[in-house]
Amino acid sequence: MIPLVLMAGFLGAGKTRFLTTVIPLLIERGVRVRVVLNDFENARIDAARLGELDALVTPLNGECICCGSLRELLDTLHAVPPDPGSVMLIEANGATETDELLGYLTTDVTLTHFTLPLQLTVIDAGRWQRRWWNNRLEVAQTTTATHVYLNWTDTLSSDRRGAVQQRVAAVNARAAFTTPVTFADTLQSLVESMRDTERRAPQGFAPAHRHAHGHTHPFGSVALPLPQLVERARFMAFVEALPQAVVRAKGLVRFVDQPAEMFVWNRVPGRKKMQLDASSPHAEAVATALFIGVGMSLDDLESRIAALV
Incomplete structure (x- = not known):
């Protein structure tokens, strides 16, 4: 099976920057990397930043993959051939609501050649919960995470960083705080443990027709x-x-x-x-x-x- 990772985080949190750091680390560990980039209008902008990295990048332009571009995402994942020794990273755009998207990635019976998804949420520690009406979305993206990376911490005081870490832990006590190096180690271990497993048991039934689930966001x-x-x-x-x-x-x-x-x-x-x-x-x-x-x-x-x- 191929480990599946959903990368979430509010607009500008640093998801693509995290990718540019973790991809070389994975390659050094012998892991082949596939990436799906989702953006509102032009995912090729971020794909250009990954152009020199040895990763297979698929840009998805358009709406959030949690609604309007969901079908394109699922079709893209379904078309990926079995590839032991590789990992699939999905970078969602900053307005994505992760809860229902994780539900589709978990229950779609055409995706059993992937593991159940991990979710890494990248957080701009300097702006955590300072986004006015967007605070709810930032919390929602954190609530479903399995791993959290605190970004942009170099200019923060130790008190501010500690306070943000405590508040994030209060939102999601199950998530593990990570770094690019430790996350690369985690994925390498998962790749090795899944190498000889072809498929996982289905978690649910894929509906015959998928429609946008009706959520709206103001972007x-x-x-x-x-x-x-x-x-x-x-x-x-x-x-x-x-x-x-x-x-x-x-x-x-x-x-x-x-x-x-x-x-x-x-x-x-x-x-x-x-x-x-x-x-x-x-x-x-x-x-x-x-x-x-x-x-x-x-x-x-x-x-x-x-x-x-």
């Missing part, structure tokens, strides 16, 4: 093209000035001073600086801005981008 999204080249300082100012309605913004960008290089950019409210990471873009990669938020104005976003030219 909307839009992907817009950026100019082919932008001035670095002007782009930094553009990102810093995005309206509060934008909960998360990221994409691909090229700068006038480094026209041959493409960068993945990330902006998360509550952090002082935009995050830039060098990427190895796929052949179809273009400069892009992906905005996720509540009550965003498309006209406003388009006019802000037009001002970059």
